[in-house]
Structure formats: structure tokens, C-alpha cells
Amino acid sequence: MKTIAPIKGMKEWVAFLRTKGLTLGLVPTMGALHQGHVSLIRRAREENDKVILGIFVNPIQFDKEKDLLSYPRDIEKDKELASREGVDIIFAPSVEEIYPKGFSTFVEEEDLTERLCGEHRPGHFRGVTTVVTKLLNIISPDRAYFGLKDLQQSHVIKKMVRDLNMNVEVVVLPTVRDKDGLALSSRNQHLSRTERQTALSIYKALIRARELFASGETNSCEILQEMHGILHKAGIFQIDYTSVVDPETLEELEEARPDAVVALACWVGNTRLIDNMGLSETTSLKERLPALSSLEREAHA
């Protein structure tokens, strides 16, 4: 496994792999890898000849400097995991390499980003679309892999790729959850033991929304109120949003539908967490656990 920092060096490798006619899969991450990332890497290995893992904590997608500074980083551990998972190249550029002095060009999706997280994190998605554009141009992958936990991000990227006619297939894979249901996120590292317990109410609230819908409740307002109740009871009061949305447009739905998704963002202590679930999603936690446990067994081996 190679680790490359300069853009020029990365482009040269890509050109070399291309002359051999190999297909490339890109897994762009901010490092601090977890089993969610592993699921992306494994799918990328299945579908491509070579897998390139991007590791770059992208400063321009952070709306709060404190969040940027405290974002978990552990490149050595990431390298170990990547190597174990058969990644071919890690592309880990410096901030100065990606944003040299005088950098001034940005890519912005202006519709989907108005909603949900976009309202609460000004500039966040602009940072995401700009850095993803750069990575796609540097690596020219056949496929790029993203996690559905970042529901809005994956939609925004798909929209950008379509709007700007980019030559890449965007693959979005299901959220990977811990045994207790908490969606995996690098930010979970920030949670204390108590906060982690509190955070479980996010999963419970989503499951409750699904149950309510299954039992015939279609009034979004009623569903969201029950969710708020569960979060409040657990001690979560700083809720950026809870929303029942159209799975394509992410527009809020007053009337819940089978294809709708319920999404939320809230703060547990100083940590902002997001999660979402399809209202008719059939995979139960129980069904998911075996696969998860086996992933985890390998990771901790």
C-alpha cells in the first residue's frame, strides 16, 4: 500500500493505472476510520481493480473552528486498517496542497443544501462539494463511495455529479450501526460513556418513528413530536432538526409516505450527531447485527 501526499504524484499514479486499463474506486474520508468506512472500502474492492482511500480533514467544510481543531485524527491507525482492508493507495494531501494561497474557486449546490443541515451549518456543503470536485478531478475514479448516514451529503454529491456532468458513478451504502444501534461516526469518539448512553435515544427515536408509521400514523407532526419526547427524556434538548422528508428532494413532508425518510441532527454535550432512517426500512437491528459483529471481529482481531 502506497501513501501519497502531493497532487502531482497522485495524478501520475492515476495516469499510470489508467494506461494499464484498470478501474479505480475512490473512498473519500476525513480519516478516523470506522466500520462504516470499512463497508465502503470493501464494496469499492469488489467493484474496482484498485481502491484509493482519500484521507483529508477538509477545513472549509467546518462551520466552527473548534470542531475542526478537535476533529479526531489518527493517521497511523487509519493506515493499519486500510492496509488490512486491501486499500491500494492512500491519498493524504496537506491543507496547503489542496488550498494553496489565493485559492478562490468553489462549487455550490443551491437547492438541496437549503434544507436540514444546510440551514444550521452555513458553508458546510459548499466545502464538501468543492473538495469532492477536486478529489474527483485529481483521481478520476470510475466510482466514488459515500455513506448514507450523511443522507443530505450523499444527495448533494449525486446532484452535483449529475448537474455538472461529472464522469463518476456515486455509490451510497447503508449506515453501519454499533451493536446498540448508534450510527457509526468518527465524532462518536468525543462522547463520554454517559453521553454515549444518551445518544442511543437517537436510534430509539428513529425506530419509534418507523413503528408509528407501521401502525398507521402518517401525520409527520405527530411522529416528530414523539421523537422529540424520546430525545428530551434522554436529556437531549439542543435539536437542530427532526424532519420527515422526500427521499429524493429532501423536502419536508407533512404527510408521511412509505418512501419517506426521517432525519435528525442534535447535540449530545458538545458533539453534533446526525442520523436517518427510511420509514419503511425493513432491516431490523437484529437482522443487521451478525454482519456487523463479523466486521467488528475482524477489525479488532
Next chain:
Amino acid sequence: MKTIAPIKGMKEWVAFLRTKGLTLGLVPTMGALHQGHVSLIRRAREENDKVILGIFVNPIQFDKEKDLLSYPRDIEKDKELASREGVDIIFAPSVEEIYPKGFSTFVEEEDLTERLCGEHRPGHFRGVTTVVTKLLNIISPDRAYFGLKDLQQSHVIKKMVRDLNMNVEVVVLPTVRDKDGLALSSRNQHLSRTERQTALSIYKALIRARELFASGETNSCEILQEMHGILHKAGIFQIDYTSVVDPETLEELEEARPDAVVALACWVGNTRLIDNMGLSETTSLKERLPALSSLEREAHA
């Protein structure tokens, strides 16, 4: 010569040409071709195996609807000229093809676009960078060709390509002028015979700036005042800007330098014209005329 309208069809042709290992040159235009475009096509033919001519009047780069509606269009004449010049493929998509319903992603350069034309045409350069990004993604050319008459546009595109790590060489070729010095532009078609006479003062003002600098004048203010005098005398009073700028950053220079460029935008009747010239540019009109005339002879043959 092929003419292609659908993006999918264009991408298929590009993929086909790529499998044959051919290099591609893109000349993106808004049609109403003139000898300035011809110089781009000819250079593209010299440097690439295949030449693709883009013809698309890009609605989102027009800040005034009247200007968009009246923009000269003559696709049949353009096709004739393109065929005569050895263009391999014309890519002429519809507006609906380029901007389908719900289009919402834009590319924006935010530094160079603050100045000169950017101040007077809000959204113009955002429209340019967005459509050029799309064309570059659809066609993946090795080289793309632009004219220096659109000084700021060529700088903005070069900056975008560098910032976003796009895989294309941007080639910028000198302004082509008519025998009397008027910079060729599709918009010249809008000028009446009298207005065309008036418009010559733009060239005269630029030449005068060069003469002043050659004779030792380095105070930009003095140079620009003389230019204004020439324009006023000819009857041009609506002047968006005249400016002595750094050739790279396009920042205004109080003190003119040998590498500086003098640029201006003004209105002749209802037509907005732009032009620019290096203060030490050595090619005189006389020196340029033979080449021009031969171009014109061919065009009118």
C-alpha cells in the same frame, strides 16, 4: 463533420475517440463565428488529433435578458465555416439539455471576478465557469482554446482549472482584429455603420495608451484620462471601466509597468464592447494585417 446535440451522444463519441488514443481539442463558443474563432480552431487542429467545436449560447452568463435574446445566432453559417476549417464534431446542445429542470449546481471563482467586468455584469462569470466546467466534463479535452479579447474570462478559467485540479490545458490566443483595428466580436454585428466608426476609437484609445507608456508616462491616471478623452471625442460616454491592470491578478495598477495590460469596456449605442492591450505589446496593427487579411480572404472565398 458531425453535429451532436445530446450530452449522452457526445460522451459516447468522446469515449470512442479515447479508445483509439486520440487527443481532443475543444473550442467552446457561443456561435456567430468570426476570424477570432477561426484562429482558435486552427491552433486546436495543429495541436490535437480531433477538434470539437462547442456552440452554445449560454443563458446563465447573460445579465440582461435583452442581450441574450438579441445575441447573434446563425448555426448554418457556423457549420459551413466549421466544416471548411476541418472541425471534426460540433457539439450544439439545447438549453434544456445543459440546464434541465431543477438544475442547481454552480462553479464560482470569487477573486478575479470581483474586478472589471465582474462589477458590471453580476453573475456573468459564474455562468461562464459553470458552463465551461460542464463542457470540460462532457468532452474531457486535452486542451481548450479561448481568446485573449475576453481577458478576464481567460484568467478566470485558468484560475478555475488550477483551483479545481481539472485535467485540461487552457490555451489563450491573441485577439484578432479587423483591418481597421476593431477587435473581432460576435456583437460587432449589432453595430450600425456609424457605430462601427465610433467603435474604432476603442482601438485608438488603446494604441494611445501604449504610445504614452512608450514615451515615458507611467501614471495610470494620466493614461486613462487621455483614453477617456479619445472615447468622449468619438461620442462614447457610457464607459463601464478603463483600467491599467496587473497581467496575472488583474489588480489595478496606479503605476503602469511594462507587463501591465490596459483594459476597457464601454457601450456603443446598445452594444457593449470590451478590448484590451499589453502596454508593451510589440505587434503593431501594420504587422498584423497581412495575416489577418489572408484569414479573411479564405473566410470570404
